[in-house]
Amino acid sequence: DAGITQSPRYKITETGRQVTLMCHQTWSHSYMFWYRQDLGHGLRLIYYSAAADITDKGEVPDGYVVSRSKTENFPLTLESATRSQTSVYFCASSDEGRGGTDTQYFGPGTRLTVL
């Protein structure tokens, strides 16, 4: 039971490059989320998805793009990376979005450094 996995775990890139962070869950959870964690800000929601082909913005979506063609995958793309996007990125999933009744399960995180 793999649960929720993220790849890569560590990534160093340069300003202006495109970067894609992968997230995969094996539970067939309907909801998936991307958060970033920064010192002083805590965890902030970037994008979320209620089901395949349904995505919506969170608190800090600028500079990010998501897609969800399959229930189990939710990639996050930085189209042109900036230094301010240096952060730890967490993917999460949960089942049942109606009324927000269920627990969110988090992946191990991807530490991204933009030089």
Add this chain to the structure above:
Amino acid sequence: KQEVTQIPAALSVPEGENLVLNCSFTDSAIYNLQWFRQDPGKGLTSLLLIQSSQREQTSGRLNASLDKSSGRSTLYIAASQPGDSATYLCAVNSGYSTLTFGKGTMLLVSP
């Protein structure tokens, strides 16, 4: 906009002590509240989830309470152990399953 505050930001206690972590939120219209644990360099592990209709939840030495009307939750840890050392995060679900997190309480339990 929902805002979540956790006090204290850091806490250091000797092993065996009972302790309380506090979480407050500004908008009482919530669906549920979750407490998470995060070890250094790791992801988040869910500890307890309290639905808005509940007053408390218990798991082992952990007890979380919720007072929705006053916008407060507490996480009580009984008989603390060094293995409890971690950052504890409170998160509020105000709708659509999206969570608003506090900045956490960093707990150190010394032997």
